[in-house]
Amino acid sequence: MISLTSPIRTRAHSWPAGLKLAGLCLSTVVLFFIKDLTAQVAIATVVATLYALPGRAFLAAGWRHLRGFWFFVLIVAIYHTAVGEIYEGAVILLRLLSAIALANLVTMTTKLTDMIKVVRFLAKPLTIFGLSSKILELSIALVIRLTPVLVEKGSLLSQSWRARSRRKTSWRIILPFTILALDDADYVAEALKARGGFTLLKEN
Amino acid sequence: MIQAPIHSDTTQEIGNDVDLAAVSFDVDGQQILHDITFKTNAARVGIVGRNGSGKSTLARILAGLITPTSGVVRVNGHNLAKDRRAALAEVGILFQNPDHQIIFPTVIEELSFGLTQTGQSDPDAAGMAQETLNQFNKSHWRDANISTLSQGQKHLVCLMSVVAMAPKLLILDEPFAGLDIPTKTQLNRYLSHYSGSLLHITHDPADLQSYDHLIWLDQGAVQETGPCDQLLKSYQEKMNLIGGQDDISDLSD
Numbered sequence: 001m002i003s004l005t006s007p008i009r010t011r012a013h014s015w016p017a018g019l020k021l022a023g024l025c026l027s028t029v030v031l032f033f034i035k036d037l038t039a040q041v042a043i044a045t046v047v048a049t050l051y052a053l054p055g056r057a058f059l060a061a062g063w064r065h066l067r068g069f070w071f072f073v074l075i076v077a078i079y080h081t082a083v084g085e086i087y088e089g090a091v092i093l094l095r096l097l098s099a100i101a102l103a104n105l106v107t108m109t110t111k112l113t114d115m116i117k118v119v120r121f122l123a124k125p126l127t128i129f130g131l132s133s134k135i136l137e138l139s140i141a142l143v144i145r146l147t148p149v150l151v152e153k154g155s156l157l158s159q160s161w162r163a164r165s166r167r168k169t170s171w172r173i174i175l176p177f178t179i180l181a182l183d184d185a186d187y188v189a190e191a192l193k194a195r196g197g198f199t200l201l202k203e204n
Numbered sequence: 205m206i207q208a209p210i211h212s213d214t215t216q217e218i219g220n221d222v223d224l225a226a227v228s229f230d231v232d233g234q235q236i237l238h239d240i241t242f243k244t245n246a247a248r249v250g251i252v253g254r255n256g257s258g259k260s261t262l263a264r265i266l267a268g269l270i271t272p273t274s275g276v277v278r279v280n281g282h283n284l285a286k287d288r289r290a291a292l293a294e295v296g297i298l299f300q301n302p303d304h305q306i307i308f309p310t311v312i313e314e315l316s317f318g319l320t321q322t323g324q325s326d327p328d329a330a331g332m333a334q335e336t337l338n339q340f341n342k343s344h345w346r347d348a349n350i351s352t353l354s355q356g357q358k359h360l361v362c363l364m365s366v367v368a369m370a371p372k373l374l375i376l377d378e379p380f381a382g383l384d385i386p387t388k389t390q391l392n393r394y395l396s397h398y399s400g401s402l403l404h405i406t407h408d409p410a411d412l413q414s415y416d417h418l419i420w421l422d423q424g425a426v427q428e429t430g431p432c433d434q435l436l437k438s439y440q441e442k443m444n445l446i447g448g449q450d451d452i453s454d455l456s457d
Contacts, residue, residue: 112309141307141313142307144309145307145309148351149351187304187305188305188307190269190299190304191299191304191306192307193269194267194269195365196318196322200288200321200323
């Protein structure tokens with residue numbers, strides 16, 4: 001989600017985020033009821049056209065985001081070839097790719113702050129059970145902020161391993177990585193406290 | 205609107221009353237700080253000491269982030285560990301590692317957060333954050349993603365976020381350790397313009413050359429307090445002396 005940004009500003013950027021997400025929900029449900037290959041090919045073509053509309057740069061960015069799923073495509077393809085259900089396999093694959101592509105499309109054309117506003121709206125009923133929507137928002141922001149930091153820490157840890165080992169990094173770095181992450185969490189909690197923490201957050 | 209916390213002329217810096225009486229801090233029975241007592245209202249206060257002398261713990265106690273095991277801490281008469289609302293107006297703290305301080309993914313969100321915490325509405329906070337960016341001539345940083353910034357730039361974001369809240373006292377916990385000379389010089393220039401008072405914690409005497417009052421911390425206790433020139437000289441001599449020895453061999457109990 002962090003890297004799922006658009007290289008250009010499209011017309012869809014100004015559409016309401018809630019509407020886009022509702023549309024995504026509906027189209028994904030519809031996708032699951034369509035079992036006809038021709039219809040799925042038609043839908044996939046429409047999705048590809050949507051990506052092509054804002055121009056070449058957008059289409060290329062969209063393709064890059066989708067390319068990461070090649071492994072799942074491969075597994076589904078191998079399985080269905082093995083059990084001899086080529087037609088069903090093709091329907092499932094097209095459905096999967098269209099659904100992911102549509103979801104990416106919404107993410108690419110929606111600003112994070114707009115997305116968080118939708119979450120705040122949806123979480124409103126939960127406030128009667130004591131959930132603060134401010135805390136929820138803060139948590140989302142923290143995840144987005146700290147994921148690149150943790151990825152960087154993980155890669156540094158794996159480099160320290162490789163600097164002193166001929167073998168590949170193993171699962172044994174998971175424990176030190178967890179401790180590192182918990183330690184970081186302590187510091188961030190302190191920084192949060194230094195600027196008022198949750199107590200003042202709830203009062204606002 | 206807040207008063208401009210950064211000024212370019214030579215306005216007199218205002219000191220804050222920092223008063224510690226017999227402050228001790230223990231972790232699992234081990235004493236980190238021992239009977240710290242000092243009082244100052246200098247505008248530029250420095251705390252020097254070796255790694256592990258308890259400097260960072262003292263910074264956190266002064267900011268009210270942790271409560272001392274015994275003793276009394278007052279900043280302008282407030283007990284900041286208890287009164288967190290007052291704490292935001294009295295002190296801001298800058299940590300050593302920006303990745304431990306920055307909570308939000310973009311610059312403007314990070315600057316706005318502290319302001320909303322002091323009770324500003326979202327649009328007001330955004331406006332004041334923008335104002336702070338302008339003061340630092342960094343209005344083009346507004347929507348920049350934190351993960352794309354250099355280490356020095358992240359430090360400046362931390363500084364701007366704290367300055368935006370205009371605390372009377374800014375506590376710096378080894379803020380620029382590990383940065384290159386130009387970056388450090390540039391950040392120090394931004395700091396020297398701060399109109400509130402500074403309490404700078406460091407192991408490096410070079411950081412404190414122009415400070416008004418210094419406190420030397422050693423093994424969790426106050427070794428010496430006094431004006432800059434005299435204290436830094438004896439600190440430097442002692443550090444060189446220890447440097448010639450081998451106390452790195454000693455393990456703690």
